[in-house]
Amino acid sequence: MNAPARIADFVINSNADDLAQQITLLAGQINAATHRLLKLIAEFDTCKGWSGGGTVRTCAHWLNWQCGIALGAAREKVRVAHRLEELPLIDAAFEKGEISYSKVRAMTRVATAENEDYLLMIARHGTASHMEKLVGKFDRVQRQRTDRQHDKEQENARKLVYYQNDDGMWVIHAKLPPEAGEQVIKALEAVVAPIQEERQRELQESCSTDAHGDVSAETFSATVEHEKRESGNHFQELLEHTRADALVKITEHFLATSAGGTSLQALKGAERCQIMLHVDIDTLQRNGSTHAPNPHCREFEHQQWLSPDTARRLSCDASLVTLCRYHHRLLHQGSFSIEAVRDEGHDSPALRFISAAGATIETSFFPQFPGVSAETSPLALQRLAPDVDATTSCPYWTGEHMDYGMAVDGLLRRTQ
Structure with a gap:
């Protein structure tokens, strides 16, 4: 290799190293700035500064509105902010910019006063991915060890999500604890059963072998099995259609009879079909x-x-x-x-x-930060975290394999 080429390689490598140091320095400063943000959020939430006279539901909703943070991410920030108050070692390392928000977010899901030093050691030596996987594995082990706690977590994990896709179809996803799920399935099957029986009668008539339409149980069963084998996806699709119809029938019955002892009034006449129109x-x-x-x-x-x-x-x-x-x-x-x-x-x-204080509540349909640049001055970050350098947030990990079994065992020992 000639001398000019070697000089060019040196210049390229030098520039890359300089860029890498600038990136890791900024990452450490952002860690420290994020810590400061979460401490302010915790204080703001504690004093209910977000309430605005009751017009905002939670601190997370305020962050979503005023700071442009997605609601799910805002809820996580509020949760982590309060957990840091209980974990002084993790809080101090985060304040110094040594660990990232991603690692802190994972640790705070399982950290206690007894195991935070152990988790912090792993966070310093590993990546954010290592920490996420470790916390997930430890969390599963903990749930399996405590059935009662597992049942409670299942109850807290229940949810129903629905949205309208581009075709106008409604998509509904539900996650329910075992007992509640069985109750829903039982109700659906109770409505589905008559529809399925009608389908079976039609099938029996179609395969009738005599003038009276009688057919033996063996012949009927064989015909059903043959249709399942032949139609395959068609049979499953028919079943899915029937279940969808059953869900609609259940809701129609509830709305028409005000079932369940609620104060919901039955919809009659023109109000049986409702259109919700959001009008400016x-x-x-x-x-x-x-x-x-x-x-x-x-x-x-x-x-x-x-x-x-x-x-x-x-x-x-x-x-x-x-x-x-x-x-x-x-x-x-x-x-x-x-x-x-x-x-x-x-x-x-x-x-x-x-x-309640007599002030006019203004509309929220305006830009959050008019006239304010999204750029953050490097000098401001340096003043916020003067001790952060290019190596502060870099982990000690050099590519070695993570022994999750040993790590989980260590956490279990400190949790007992």
């Missing part, structure tokens, strides 16, 4: 057949917009809710009040929301 107040007050979305509104910018005429036509015979159930309850608890204000240029009065 300016749309209803504006004249004309077209409506451009509010340029400050980020909530609905990707949605289809209706003309004012269409919105008024859809809502003219409908009942109007100004408040969701949660805020309706807060209104009657005195957390805020509502008054009608006559606005120039509009025929209909506008609504003004007032906090």
Whole structure:
């Protein structure tokens, strides 16, 4: 290799090393800055500074609104922030920028005063992936050792998620504890059974061998098995369709009879089919057949917009809710009040929301940080974490295999 080529390699390697040091230095500073953020969040949550007179549900919802943090990530930040108050060793290492938020988030799921030093040792020697896997394995072992705790965790893990896909179809996913799940399945099967019996009768008639339509049990069973083998996916699809129909029938029955002892009133006549229309107040007050979305509104910018005429036509015979159930309850608890204000240029009065302290509650449909750059000054980070250097957040790991069995055993010994 000639001299100019060697010089070029040296320059490239030197630049890469310099970039690597800048990256690891910034990562350590970000660790320290994130620690500071979580300490502020914990204090803010403790004093309920996010409540705004009851108009915001939780600190996580406030972070979602004011800081642009996804709700799930915001909930995790609040959880980790409070856990740090109980774990002084992890808290101190995080404050120095030695460990990342990813590692801290994982550790705080299982850390105690007895095992935090052990977890911290592994965090310093391993990667975030190592820590996530270790915590997951340890968590599973712990659940298996304590059946009662496992049952409680199952109860806390219950959820039902639903959304509407691009085709307009509703997708529903449910996760239920064993007893509750069995109850739901039992109800579905009870509705499915008559439909399945009807299908079986049709099948029996189709394979009848005499004028009276009688067929032996053996022939019927053989025919069913033959159809399953021949149709395969068609048979499964038919079963899935039947279950979907059963779920709809259960909901129709509940809405029609107000079952379960709830205060829900039965829907009759035109109200049996409901359309929920979210209408911007300016749309209803504006004249004309077209409506451009509010340029400050980020909530609905990707949605289809209706003309004012269409919105008024859809809502003219409908009942109007100004408040969701949660805020309706807060209104009657005195957390805020509502008054009608006559606005120039509009025929209909506008609504003004007032906090318990008497301040007007402004709309949230505006940019979070007008005129503020997202760039963070390196000098500001250096002042925040003056002791952080390019090696502070780098782990001691050099590629060796992680013995999760030994690591989990060590955690179990410290947890007993």
